[in-house]
Amino acid sequence: MKKLIDQISTFVLILAIASCGQKSANETNGESGQQPQSMIEDEPVDDGLGIGNYKDFVEAEYNADLAQKGKVVFDAKCLACHKITDQKVVGPGLLGITKRRKAAWILNMITNPVEMTQKDPTAKDLLAEHLTQMTFQDVNDADAKAIYEYLRMVDGAGN
Numbered sequence: 001m002k003k004l005i006d007q008i009s010t011f012v013l014i015l016a017i018a019s020c021g022q023k024s025a026n027e028t029n030g031e032s033g034q035q036p037q038s039m040i041e042d043e044p045v046d047d048g049l050g051i052g053n054y055k056d057f058v059e060a061e062y063n064a065d066l067a068q069k070g071k072v073v074f075d076a077k078c079l080a081c082h083k084i085t086d087q088k089v090v091g092p093g094l095l096g097i098t099k100r101r102k103a104a105w106i107l108n109m110i111t112n113p114v115e116m117t118q119k120d121p122t123a124k125d126l127l128a129e130h131l132t133q134m135t136f137q138d139v140n141d142a143d144a145k146a147i148y149e150y151l152r153m154v155d156g157a158g159n
């Protein structure tokens with residue numbers, strides 16, 4: 001009889017352990033079930049500044065001479081694909097660009113177009129729409145800033 005009681009209590013003990021294990025397995029499932037949600041919360045918010053060296057760029061007062069220099073570079077390196085109207089050529093027309101996008105974003109797009117179209121949500125959408133990859137046009141820092149000034153001029157700065 002004692003042996004039977006021993007056997008039963010061992011059985012009960014095993015049951016208790018088994019159900020305990022099951023419970024903690026359920027709890028773990030519950031936690032992992034919530035993980036995707038917290039991953040969505042962790043996703044970076046698009047700050048509209050783009051990706052590249054110009055995230056901290058703050059535009060100075062409009063400079064008409066710099067804009068004229070920018071026009072020369074723009075005509076040589078950009079005009080084949082971009083009009084300064086709202087009309088698309090290979091890429092989008094750039095009229096109004098300085099109102100639509102932040103200065104930092106535009107400078108990052110000019111100097112880092114491939115990474116931008118891979119990682120920046122706005123630039124990604126543009127590539128999906130225009131189906132041609134804008135490539136880096138070998139524009140140095142001074143030229144990039146001059147082009148930006150020219151785009152400001154096109155959008156009416158200094159008038």
Ligand code: HEC
Pocket residue numbers: 074077078079080081082090091092094097101106109110113117123126127128130131132133134135137139147
């Ligand atoms: C080979 C054609 C080509 C050349 C050259 C080119 N681009 Fe682009 N550009 C594009 C395309 C196409 C897009 C849209 C994104 C994409 O598909 O890569 C674009 C996008 C842009 C955008 C974003 C437009 C928007 O609506 O937000 C800016 C700004 C821009 N280009 C400026 C320039 C400047 C400045 C130059 C000259 C230094 C230049 N691009 C040279 C093809 C070109």
